[in-house]
Amino acid sequence: MHRILIILLITISSASSMGQPLSFDKAARQLFFETDIIKSSSSLVDTLLTKNFLHYNNNVIRRINLDIDSGGWDVTHTFEFKESPLPEFKIKSGRINIILAEANKVKKLQDVNLSMNFNSQEEANLFFDYLKKTFEPLSATHKVEYENGLGYFAQYSAKEQSKGIRHISIIFGKSRLTKYYEISVSLENFLNK
Secondary structure, three states: OHHHHHHHHHHHHHHHOOOOOOOHHHHHHHOOOOOOHHHHHHHHHHHHHOOOOOEEEEEEEEEEOOOOOOOOEEEEEEEEEOOOOOOOOOOOEEEEEEEEEEEOOEEEEEEEEEEEEEOOHHHHHHHHHHHHHHHOOOEEEEEEEEEOOOEEEEEEEEOOOOOOOOEEEEEEEEOOOOOOEEEEEEEEOOOOO
């Protein structure tokens, strides 16, 4: 009961904090430290570099993008953090991966995802419950499934048809690699491809 009350209060306060209703796009941006993914687009890396609590990993990963006729690369940039994107929740650590397609000095945002590790199952459950309760009423369609041994898979699609973040996928479970509970968030169709 205590956990439900906390989640309800957080949802109400975040929705009313700006004096306007929470949109699907705004709820997704909160997970990326209030970064406007659409506005930043190809300069998203530069935008995140301005946030002093994010640590940029200089080991950039490049791979050939065969979909680009003139030859190009998919370049993965990684940012690490210790602060939760939602201050009311505790995390152990997190990471944002950004994949840009680069060719002829043109950069195009391909993929953005976020993953967070938690010190306890309870902290991870609170965060996951918050995500479900936030995105469900903002979604035209949603699905949450559980697969034994892997964890939860949740998908949400926005009600509004405007530009912006319209689909989000969330995976929640215990990482076999790190042994911590982990939540991964992927944004989809965020540039009206």
